[in-house]
Amino acid sequence: MNSLFHTNIRQPLMVLLLIVSSTLVANAQDSRIQTASLDHLAAKASESVDVNVDERLMKMAAKVFSDQDADERKIKKLVEGLKGIYVRSFEFDASGQYTDADLESIRTQLRGPGWTRMVNVTSKKDGKLEVYLLFHGDMVNGLAVLHSDEKELTIVNIVGPVDLDKLAQLEGQFGVPELGIESQKPKTKNEQ
């Protein structure tokens, strides 16, 4: 029986395990942040924004960006490689409309493998701003911005290879403010 296992079953089992594990790893590396847990906030919000652009829509949108216009061409280049853009934003009339648990449901996902918190800014006036990047090797494979103010909660999630250089090129165009973004490269483990 033991030899039967070693000769006949072990190899297919290893193949199956490899396939399952690679699927799980691929799933774990998905940079899409689930925001369904925040749905209940829409009823409390005075203003809410919900943008869900998946890969298919992203490709469609890329087609209608003009190649003639230099500005649109830049945005098209940025958008072409992306797999999705998702935004949830809530603005409230009163403070305390969302809880720490709501925020934690998002942060828990951003503590997953690959995600790195690049910036964490806290200010009395503008609340807390966190910028997370999902690194896949040396590539930035996702971006998440979490802004929590007394009366505002915004989550921006860009899925796919984000080119920070190209994002920086959008400054001052289409109403995009000047950012002063500098391209960031992942730090080596020694630097962290």
Add this chain to the structure above:
Amino acid sequence: MKEDYLWDKTGEPDPEIQQLEEILGTLRYEPKPLELPQDLLTPRRRRNHFPLLAIAATVLLALLAAGLWLRVRTQSESQPQQASVTPAQSTIDEKSTVATNNDEERKQQKIEQVRKRGWARLRPLPRHSKHRSSSTTLAKQEREEALEAKQQVMLALRLTTEKLSLVHKKNQSPSNQIKNQHRVG
């Protein structure tokens, strides 16, 4: 009675022992090669299909799992393909009133911001229709869908860059607490 014959075949033979010798002698060891039956010497060639079947079953299971996973994934992604901005009615009504305190002024500013951004123009994306009448309708619908998607992408990029701009400003301000660049996960 002497028992020498029993032990070393010397002395007077015992008839009982001789009889036993005759009976058991047929089973005596003979140094000759083992003769197996002919059908055992030439066994039928039976191919063992078990490893192939196991591999096929594994691949089938993996394909099924991948198919299910992709289906679940596409369903979950395709459900909320829309952008919506829902300003509360009370907030809009306040546009006509004069702002008397800071909160109201802030609301007015927000409304203005929303108007400038063009959020109110956004409508939910049209759903995919499986039965479309003609190719022109298809192209028209696709274009409309693409234009809506473009608007959403622009809105999302604006929001993203606004937030990043805020981060940049805060980063440059020395008074703020900046805990930068450290791994969380």
